[in-house]
Amino acid sequence: ETGVTQSPTHLIKTRGQQVTLRCSSQSGHNTVSWYQQALGQGPQFIFQYYREEENGRGNFPPRFSGLQFPNYSSELNVNALELDDSALYLCASSRGGSGSMYEQYFGPGTRLTVT
């Protein structure tokens, strides 16, 4: 069983640029959630995708957007990057959707640095 994978591992961008992060969910999982983890903090929920639809969003501005594809992989896009966007971005996959409760399995994360 293949686990959750994310790419790239590390990324350096300049303020104002745009970035796309990718996540492949674990086999059999149809739900992907994205989290942002600033240094020394716990992960913060960005949004979740279930069967290609956004299924809940945290307190993040619209310049954070996402997609989920028919194979349940997902992308996180961030426009107009700001210095505070520097963080570890974690993707988690799980079974089920709204109202269900399954363990979320996390990928290794993408470390984004904005200069």
Next chain:
Amino acid sequence: AQKVTQAQTEISVVEKEDVTLDCVYETRDTTYYLFWYKQPPSGELVFLIRRNSFDEQNEISGRYSWNFQKSTSSFNFTITASQVVDSAVYFCALSEARGNNRLAFGKGNQVVVIP
């Protein structure tokens, strides 16, 4: 709104000592789930345990044990006879049944096990 508090930020112990990590949560839901995750230096969050709000039984898994007390809204985690490999950041997290699986994390406890 869901909230998780982990008061201690960094805890250092000598190998073979026990260490207990405190977690206090807030929620208005009667049905919710509590989790502990381990984050080693590699960055990936490793699932340790899930508890639902109707199951207050304590649990032991090897050197790990968890004490869930609804009366005090706490879900504490103890590592018995700590080992160097236990050095990591540990996160407590909460998910409400109505909250589409989103996890609310505490700030984490950095555990350093000194050989």
